[in-house]
Amino acid sequence: MSDKLLAVKDLKIGATVYPPGEKPHDIEIVHGVSFELEKGKVLGLIGESGAGKSTIGLASMAYGRGGVKITGGEVWVNGRDILQTGLGDIRALRGGEVTYVSQSAAASFNPAKQIMEQVTEAAILQGKFSRKESEARAIELFRKLGLPDPENIGSRYPHQVSGGQLQRCMTALALCPEPDLVVFDEPTTALDVTTQIDVLMAIKEAIRDTGVAALYITHDLAVVAQVSDDILVLKMGDMVEYGPVDQIINNPQEEYTQALVSVRSISHEEKEPTSEPVLTVQNITARYKGTNFDVLKNINVELHPGQTLAVVGESGSGKSTLARVITGLLPQTVGRVNFAGRDLSPDLPGRDMEDLRELQMIYQMADVAMNPRQTVGTIIGRPLELYFGLKGEAKHKRIVELLDEIEMGVEFIDRYPAELSGGQKQRVCIARALAAKPKLIICDEVTSALDPLVADGILKLLLDLQKVEDVAYLFITHDLATVKAIADSIAVMYQGEVVRYGGKTDVLSPPFDDYTDLLLSSVPEMKLGWLEEVIANRKMESAGN
Amino acid sequence: MPLIVKLLVQRIALGLLLLFLVSILIFAGTIILPGDVAQSILGQSATPEALANLRRDLGLNDPPVTRYLNWLGGLLRGDLGTALTSGQDIATAIGKRLGNTMFLAFWAAFISVPLAILLGLVAVRYRERWPDKIISAVTLASISVPEFLIAYVAIFVVSVRLRWAPSVTTIHDSMSLGEKLHTISLPVAVLTLVVLAHMMRMTRAAILNVMQSAYVETAELKGLRMFNIIWKHAFPNAVAPIVNVVMLNMAYLVVGVVVIEVVFTYPGMGQYLVDHVSKRDIPVVQACGLIFAAVYIGLNMIADIVSIIANPRLRHPK
Numbered sequence: 001m002s003d004k005l006l007a008v009k010d011l012k013i014g015a016t017v018y019p020p021g022e023k024p025h026d027i028e029i030v031h032g033v034s035f036e037l038e039k040g041k042v043l044g045l046i047g048e049s050g051a052g053k054s055t056i057g058l059a060s061m062a063y064g065r066g067g068v069k070i071t072g073g074e075v076w077v078n079g080r081d082i083l084q085t086g087l088g089d090i091r092a093l094r095g096g097e098v099t100y101v102s103q104s105a106a107a108s109f110n111p112a113k114q115i116m117e118q119v120t121e122a123a124i125l126q127g128k129f130s131r132k133e134s135e136a137r138a139i140e141l142f143r144k145l146g147l148p149d150p151e152n153i154g155s156r157y158p159h160q161v162s163g164g165q166l167q168r169c170m171t172a173l174a175l176c177p178e179p180d181l182v183v184f185d186e187p188t189t190a191l192d193v194t195t196q197i198d199v200l201m202a203i204k205e206a207i208r209d210t211g212v213a214a215l216y217i218t219h220d221l222a223v224v225a226q227v228s229d230d231i232l233v234l235k236m237g238d239m240v241e242y243g244p245v246d247q248i249i250n251n252p253q254e255e256y257t258q259a260l261v262s263v264r265s266i267s268h269e270e271k272e273p274t275s276e277p278v279l280t281v282q283n284i285t286a287r288y289k290g291t292n293f294d295v296l297k298n299i300n301v302e303l304h305p306g307q308t309l310a311v312v313g314e315s316g317s318g319k320s321t322l323a324r325v326i327t328g329l330l331p332q333t334v335g336r337v338n339f340a341g342r343d344l345s346p347d348l349p350g351r352d353m354e355d356l357r358e359l360q361m362i363y364q365m366a367d368v369a370m371n372p373r374q375t376v377g378t379i380i381g382r383p384l385e386l387y388f389g390l391k392g393e394a395k396h397k398r399i400v401e402l403l404d405e406i407e408m409g410v411e412f413i414d415r416y417p418a419e420l421s422g423g424q425k426q427r428v429c430i431a432r433a434l435a436a437k438p439k440l441i442i443c444d445e446v447t448s449a450l451d452p453l454v455a456d457g458i459l460k461l462l463l464d465l466q467k468v469e470d471v472a473y474l475f476i477t478h479d480l481a482t483v484k485a486i487a488d489s490i491a492v493m494y495q496g497e498v499v500r501y502g503g504k505t506d507v508l509s510p511p512f513d514d515y516t517d518l519l520l521s522s523v524p525e526m527k528l529g530w531l532e533e534v535i536a537n538r539k540m541e542s543a544g545n
Numbered sequence: 546m547p548l549i550v551k552l553l554v555q556r557i558a559l560g561l562l563l564l565f566l567v568s569i570l571i572f573a574g575t576i577i578l579p580g581d582v583a584q585s586i587l588g589q590s591a592t593p594e595a596l597a598n599l600r601r602d603l604g605l606n607d608p609p610v611t612r613y614l615n616w617l618g619g620l621l622r623g624d625l626g627t628a629l630t631s632g633q634d635i636a637t638a639i640g641k642r643l644g645n646t647m648f649l650a651f652w653a654a655f656i657s658v659p660l661a662i663l664l665g666l667v668a669v670r671y672r673e674r675w676p677d678k679i680i681s682a683v684t685l686a687s688i689s690v691p692e693f694l695i696a697y698v699a700i701f702v703v704s705v706r707l708r709w710a711p712s713v714t715t716i717h718d719s720m721s722l723g724e725k726l727h728t729i730s731l732p733v734a735v736l737t738l739v740v741l742a743h744m745m746r747m748t749r750a751a752i753l754n755v756m757q758s759a760y761v762e763t764a765e766l767k768g769l770r771m772f773n774i775i776w777k778h779a780f781p782n783a784v785a786p787i788v789n790v791v792m793l794n795m796a797y798l799v800v801g802v803v804v805i806e807v808v809f810t811y812p813g814m815g816q817y818l819v820d821h822v823s824k825r826d827i828p829v830v831q832a833c834g835l836i837f838a839a840v841y842i843g844l845n846m847i848a849d850i851v852s853i854i855a856n857p858r859l860r861h862p863k
Binding site: 058061063065090091092093094095096099100102104107108109110111112113118121122125126156157159160173 | 758759760762763764765766767768769770778781782855857858861863
């Protein structure tokens with residue numbers, strides 16, 4: 001009935017939820033979404049977690065993850081409503097007409113099978129190509145996607161290639177059966193920013209060269225602006241705005257879209273070093289037991305009271321290891337850590353109660369950093385008992401004060417972590433750290449697992465608390481936008497070394513060293529054509545060299 | 546040396562060390578057992594002099610360490626000693642019995658292992674639906690009833706009433722394979738029922754665990770049929786726990802068949818061991834104990850080796 005490749009009409013999706021203390025019941029998570037996609041076009045689905053983007057993407061393959069059920073509406077693919085056809089037809093659709101690229105290629109490849117077998121499996125099964133043709137196609141795709149050694153990479157196992165390479169293999173897997181539509185579900189979110197740009201370009205070129213249509217799902221508007229023709233903005237299962245990419249980015253109509261386009265409203269003036277540093281890391285070199293290479297090489301940084309030092313780097317650069325050394329979890333082999341005027345013992349048992357109290361940590365995964373069987377009040381109250389011996393009324397009063405500081409009310413005191421949202425959980429973790437009245441809090445990727453708008457709120461809170469409590473932050477992150485928002489000084493780490501260190505303005509102003517330049521230029525900007533610009537610049541530079 | 550070779554060598558060395566420690570344990574255990582061999586050979590009316598002479602001749606007066614070292618030296622040369630009660634060479638007597646036990650265990654495993662895995666796969670395919678529930682109920686019921694009871698019920702129904710298979714399962718060399726199999730069909734069936742549930746449930750649990758993985762979803766989104774997904778994508782990643790439980794049950798088939806052998810008067814190791822425990826024939830008990838321990842340790846070692854080899858990260862290092 002429709003000549004479009006994909007036409008979704010008033011799609012409604014439901015799920016069974018199991019709230020604590022209540023009976024399981026059905027709720028609706030997508031409330032009537034409609035959109036269309038022509039051959040060879042790319043539609044970006046954008047929204048925060050819980051918006052229903054992945055759920056809608058998978059519905060175009062008539063698939064519901066876990067207890068998710070499609071409860072109403074129509075999904076037309078190639079002229080038939082796939083919600084009405086039989087299982088056999090749906091199997092032919094999946095892996096034949098519509099294919100899927102997931103966020104985590106590392107988890108989506110079977111660890112026990114060679115890459116080639118998995119890439120060609122659908123094409124052979126669906127009878128699209130013979131084994132020989134499929135393998136030839138796969139090698140061609142590996143080459144097109146810029147994978148090293150395209151002839152032989154297929155004979156490797158998933159664990160033998162890097163995360164960025166595996167994500168490209170996943171794209172090859174999706175393109176191999178020559179589908180009409182590919183659903184890309186956050187395909188670059190798990191990658192480092194310098195890797196993301198290459199994968200993004202590879203995906204974009206593959207879409208262009210094969211003429212395949214795509215649904216591109218992401219929470220990152222800057223990324224989706226680079227690859228899409230149209231954008232559909234979703235919020236809590238509702239359509240917010242639907243239009244051409246140019247209009248959404250440059251002239252958003254809805255308030256929510258405007259908020260998404262302009263997140264990172266925080267600006268923070270760099271503060272001058274005031275007094276003696278609270279933390280001095282001197283010549284730190286460290287290695288893990290049983291290995292024979294240094295993960296940290298001669299690190300020197302300092303941090304002043306009431307200020308923020310941002311440690312930036314990609315995965316494997318050693319930034320979390322630095323936190324482990326400072327907290328005493330990994331004793332250094334060389335160097336010393338001076339904290340509040342005294343040298344800290346390298347190992348944990350050598351530190352006294354005061355050392356432990358004055359140095360607190362907040363983690364990336366607030367979920368697993370709290371005991372799920374303890375209430376918010378118990379969690380925040382524990383350091384109050386441990387360090388200050390508070391009990392009864394005094395303890396309760398202080399817990400209420402702390403809840404007030406993190407902008408959560410007293411009504412949360414008896415809730416369990418499972419009853420809180422992601423942002424609220426992270427706030428409780430902040431309160432727990434503050435309860436100890438520390439001089440330094442190490443924040444390890446504290447906003448990485450949060451949606452942009454929620455993360456924004458957390459960063460604002462941290463900055464406000466810093467003014468009141470005069471606490472210093474060692475802020476570990478891979479996200480340069482966060483760094484710009486909150487840092488006073490910055491240390492850029494690469495392969496266990498600090499390659500650039502200084503005040504925020506200095507570090508972020510040219511001339512740059514090669515790595516910092518690469519890192520800064522890889523952060524997606526909310527600008528059409530940014531991707532092509534960067535790639536063109538890089539090609540010119542390498543031609544010039 | 547590649548990591549995988551190192552791990553395998555370590556595991557095998559550990560198995561041998563374990564066997565050595567178990568030999569000490571068995572020897573010590575049999576020494577502190579109550580009862581006197583000399584007394585049980587000569588009977589209650591023996592004179593003290595005759596008892597003393599016999600003890601000296603049997604070497605029972607030597608210090609335990611000397612006796613252990615002599616025994617261990619004999620073992621390493623393949624000499625299990627002679628039975629005190631009959632004067633027979635133990636190795637010869639056991640060889641025949643062990644062969645019979647292995648024959649029974651082999652056929653029980655031959656039927657039960659593929660059947661358990663197949664039932665496990667079917668249970669996953671139809672999880673929470675009636676085939677899964679029936680399989681679970683039947684296998685659980687069969688493991689919950691004591692094996693001797695199943696054995697006697699089977700004898701009553703199959704041998705006595707229906708007269709399909711013999712209840713006394715003595716086999717000897719002059720029988721053809723077909724005759725032997727017919728003779729042992731009842732004990733094989735009972736043993737299969739006993740070990741089936743454990744293996745089937747572990748297979749089901751291990752595969753269900755893997756079915757949560759993202760790569761199973763990938764396979765589903767490739768349009769694969771459910772049984773293909775289970776067999777091709779889930780099963781290879783669930784091999785390690787399955788092999789472990791299969792080997793534990795195979796060990797049980799060799800070591801734990803005492804009851805079944807006695808019920809069916811099958812001429813295997815179990816009966817031999819029980820006979821000689823009651824006669825206080827220490828060397829035979831020691832030899833049987835050590836062989837059982839070796840089977841147990843050996844099969845578990847094989848399970849660990851298969852688990853190591855099944856891990857693609859170890860098989861194909863970066």
